[in-house]
Amino acid sequence: MLVDGTWSKTWHPVQKADADGRFVRQVSTFRNWVTADGRAGPTGEGGFTAEAGRYRLYVAQICPWASRTLIARKIKGLDRVIPVTVVNPVLTDQGWRFGGFPGADPDPLFGVEYMHELYARADPHVTGRATVPVLWDMKRNVLVNNESADILRMFDTAFEELVPSDIRLYPEDLAAEIDDLNARLYDLLNNGVYKAGFASSQNAYAEAVDGVFAMLDELEARLTGDFLFGDRLTETDIRAFVTLIRFDAAYHGLFKTNRKAIRDYPRLSAYLARLLRWPGIRETVDMTHILEGYASIRALNPNGIVPEVPDHVATLLRV
Numbered sequence: 001m002l003v004d005g006t007w008s009k010t011w012h013p014v015q016k017a018d019a020d021g022r023f024v025r026q027v028s029t030f031r032n033w034v035t036a037d038g039r040a041g042p043t044g045e046g047g048f049t050a051e052a053g054r055y056r057l058y059v060a061q062i063c064p065w066a067s068r069t070l071i072a073r074k075i076k077g078l079d080r081v082i083p084v085t086v087v088n089p090v091l092t093d094q095g096w097r098f099g100g101f102p103g104a105d106p107d108p109l110f111g112v113e114y115m116h117e118l119y120a121r122a123d124p125h126v127t128g129r130a131t132v133p134v135l136w137d138m139k140r141n142v143l144v145n146n147e148s149a150d151i152l153r154m155f156d157t158a159f160e161e162l163v164p165s166d167i168r169l170y171p172e173d174l175a176a177e178i179d180d181l182n183a184r185l186y187d188l189l190n191n192g193v194y195k196a197g198f199a200s201s202q203n204a205y206a207e208a209v210d211g212v213f214a215m216l217d218e219l220e221a222r223l224t225g226d227f228l229f230g231d232r233l234t235e236t237d238i239r240a241f242v243t244l245i246r247f248d249a250a251y252h253g254l255f256k257t258n259r260k261a262i263r264d265y266p267r268l269s270a271y272l273a274r275l276l277r278w279p280g281i282r283e284t285v286d287m288t289h290i291l292e293g294y295a296s297i298r299a300l301n302p303n304g305i306v307p308e309v310p311d312h313v314a315t316l317l318r319v
Contacts, residue, residue: 115134
């Protein structure tokens with residue numbers, strides 16, 4: 001936790017809880033947007049023009065929020081213009097750390113050890129958690145945005161003149177429907193698994209688990225086509241994927257969302273396999289990082305035992 005730009009206390013997964021023991025997630029604080037012409041986006045200030053090699057994406061492959069930006073970067077072909085830095089998946093007392101794990105990178109810009117040091121460089125008076133993803137402007141040396149939903153939208157349109165794409169993850173004709181499903185998907189499933197895992201009362205846990213499986217049941221019934229909106233891949237599929245791919249391996253056991261597994265849902269299982277066949281998606285999934293990262297959360301796993309990858313998940317990732 002940063003307080004006025006200084007690291008103040010040991011990292012803990014539960015940022016805040018309400019009076020009934022419900023997990024409350026921190027709101028992202030850096031909300032500028034990269035746009036094609038540098039004009040201000042829906043939030044923040046202007047001055048962030050889409051340029052090749054100007055921006056760097058920081059991610060943790062354990063983190064579903066960061067992973068959805070990593071997927072959008074690959075799907076839209078932006079890996080040619082936006083370099084990426086992957087942090088160590090093992091959460092330390094000071095949060096995300098650079099290097100020191102296979103597939104994790106040192107910080108290439110300032111050589112700092114922890115992500116919170118990057119935040120303090122961006123704002124010497126910042127207060128809050130140093131989260132991922134982070135989109136960093138290497139030209140101005142400022143943190144542009146740390147909200148994955150925003151970065152997902154930026155990657156869909158801002159760089160079109162530099163890297164044209166036939167894929168539109170947030171098509172205008174589906175915008176209202178996408179927004180509606182996204183909101184419920186986030187509350188009940190994406191964040192719902194965390195609300196279950198980090199609940200501090202039995203009632204809060206039961207409420208969260210009911211929501212998780214209500215949404216899984218809804219998605220199972222909805223999937224009459226290849227994707228959640230028929231035959232078109234959208235950002236909602238990416239949002240669903242990052243939770244589904246982690247579910248049986250991590251959330252089912254560690255987060256106690258164990259009423260059913262994804263393998264118990266025929267349509268969701270087939271959907272997950274289809275998404276993994278989409279060019280670029282599979283390579284964003286590192287199950288070693290995912291399992292090592294979640295196992296490092298001492299509040300949930302005090303002995304740090306890292307589980308094995310379930311056989312059906314390993315098979316899915318190999319196919």
